[in-house]
Amino acid sequence: MVNPSFELHTTELSYQEENKIGKWKFEQVNDFKNNIDGDKIRNVIDELSVYSNQENVTKYEINTVVTNITDILIDSAKATFGTHNFNGNMLNCNRKHNKQWYNFDCKKAKKELRKAQRMYKHYGSNLFKERLRHCEYYYKSVMDENIKKYNREITARELRDTGFGISEQFPKEINDRRKTLWPFFQEARRQSKKAFFRRDRLFIDGVEFFPPEKTDQKNSGVTRQQPRRNYDDEGARPKSTQRNNNGRQTKLDDCDLINCDEFIFSFKNRHKLSNHRSGGIALGYRKYLEKYIKPIETECKFVYWFTIDKRVLNLPENVFIGIVYIPPVNTNYTSEEAFNDIELELQRYSEKSDYIILVGDFNSHTANLSDFYDEGDIDDFVIDNLTDQSDYTDVYMLDDLNISRTRNNPDKVVNCYGRTFLEFCKNNKVFILNGRVGQDVIGRPTSRNNSVIDYIVCTPHF
Numbered sequence: 001m002v003n004p005s006f007e008l009h010t011t012e013l014s015y016q017e018e019n020k021i022g023k024w025k026f027e028q029v030n031d032f033k034n035n036i037d038g039d040k041i042r043n044v045i046d047e048l049s050v051y052s053n054q055e056n057v058t059k060y061e062i063n064t065v066v067t068n069i070t071d072i073l074i075d076s077a078k079a080t081f082g083t084h085n086f087n088g089n090m091l092n093c094n095r096k097h098n099k100q101w102y103n104f105d106c107k108k109a110k111k112e113l114r115k116a117q118r119m120y121k122h123y124g125s126n127l128f129k130e131r132l133r134h135c136e137y138y139y140k141s142v143m144d145e146n147i148k149k150y151n152r153e154i155t156a157r158e159l160r161d162t163g164f165g166i167s168e169q170f171p172k173e174i175n176d177r178r179k180t181l182w183p184f185f186q187e188a189r190r191q192s193k194k195a196f197f198r199r200d201r202l203f204i205d206g207v208e209f210f211p212p213e214k215t216d217q218k219n220s221g222v223t224r225q226q227p228r229r230n231y232d233d234e235g236a237r238p239k240s241t242q243r244n245n246n247g248r249q250t251k252l253d254d255c256d257l258i259n260c261d262e263f264i265f266s267f268k269n270r271h272k273l274s275n276h277r278s279g280g281i282a283l284g285y286r287k288y289l290e291k292y293i294k295p296i297e298t299e300c301k302f303v304y305w306f307t308i309d310k311r312v313l314n315l316p317e318n319v320f321i322g323i324v325y326i327p328p329v330n331t332n333y334t335s336e337e338a339f340n341d342i343e344l345e346l347q348r349y350s351e352k353s354d355y356i357i358l359v360g361d362f363n364s365h366t367a368n369l370s371d372f373y374d375e376g377d378i379d380d381f382v383i384d385n386l387t388d389q390s391d392y393t394d395v396y397m398l399d400d401l402n403i404s405r406t407r408n409n410p411d412k413v414v415n416c417y418g419r420t421f422l423e424f425c426k427n428n429k430v431f432i433l434n435g436r437v438g439q440d441v442i443g444r445p446t447s448r449n450n451s452v453i454d455y456i457v458c459t460p461h462f
Helices: 004-017 026-034 038-052 059-081 104-123 126-159 172-190 212-217 338-350 380-386 395-400 416-428
Strands: 019-021 083-085 195-198 201-204 207-209 263-268 281-286 293-296 303-308 319-325 356-361 454-458
Touching: 019 059, 026 059, 038 059, 104 126, 126 338, 126 416, 172 195, 172 201, 172 207, 281 303, 281 319, 303 338, 319 338, 338 356, 338 416
Parallel strands: 319 356
Antiparallel strands: 019 083, 195 201, 201 207, 263 281, 293 303, 303 319, 356 454
């Protein structure tokens, strides 16, 4: 019986002939076989018999036999299923995508989604179901990101040479400080120096510039060059209240300045301007490390990324570290997409480096549940026939490093964030270090009431 898959070949050849063969119908398979020219088949067999007795058969002779067989099958298909004229406008393999924002990243994400759909439809295991869920979210995120980027470019192009522009809107306090620094910015540009603003901070040749009259006012800690005011009469802002800080949390907005002689601070705030500051992530490091540590600005508000130069740790690639803060469950800031947003950026940076760390407050209770796919979680057929086991789990690397697969955790509670966090670790092949390595091998609480909600996770290559 002839394999129906030949339809793909006949269709491709028929495009060149401007005639398309009708759709394959399995119930006509006997007609197809009967329409095969027996004389031509015997001629092909005779040719093969001649070539089998030759010591050297040329590539041209082999191609001739293949072409003859193809022609026989095409003639039979035309006689069986019929043909119709093919309009070249119906299919143009070389045409450009009509969506101008559709780039290589979109194409790659769509390819992965289609693959995940086929795998789940064929095998139906929970492993492929989870991979399909992740691919669906990743595809949507990539598409949305490129659409927004394209729309911004189109808007900027339309406003070009019109006297209008697009700029970020800052609170009055920040605008006032920018106005104070503006003359120094202009002077630096006139002297051909590299000068730029970062919110209300001016950098000249890579060094933050302070106005002369305010240099002596610098001190360590969080300060405000202009005091917060009471806007009751203006109705623009509530009263400010004093609040004690235990020194272990980051509660800032864009009006806050962190000035410390020996340190450099950068931060990702929850709010641009707020009387009641909450949330946010800060990064601080000594000034002599500035050339080795580079903060990365991203759209995800739950993680603040930075890189450490590979020379510091003597590694073949730079280290990507993400400081994480996920708001607690059942609060006004709870987000169901927090882990998905972090996962999207994690996968982006995993293409650049094998050395990735996530550290911070995940607000997740995981007890002692596994953070990797065990051999029993993967179908035997998948292990034996489909792919290598290392495509789904790197747990064997824990064994090679003599690190326990089981985590010691004094917190025996599991919440919804915890289960999502564990799936996050499994899908991205990262491991929780709490209760496994170093001085925390016994498993210590990270919060009150013997709770563990702060974690450090990393790729196994460390």
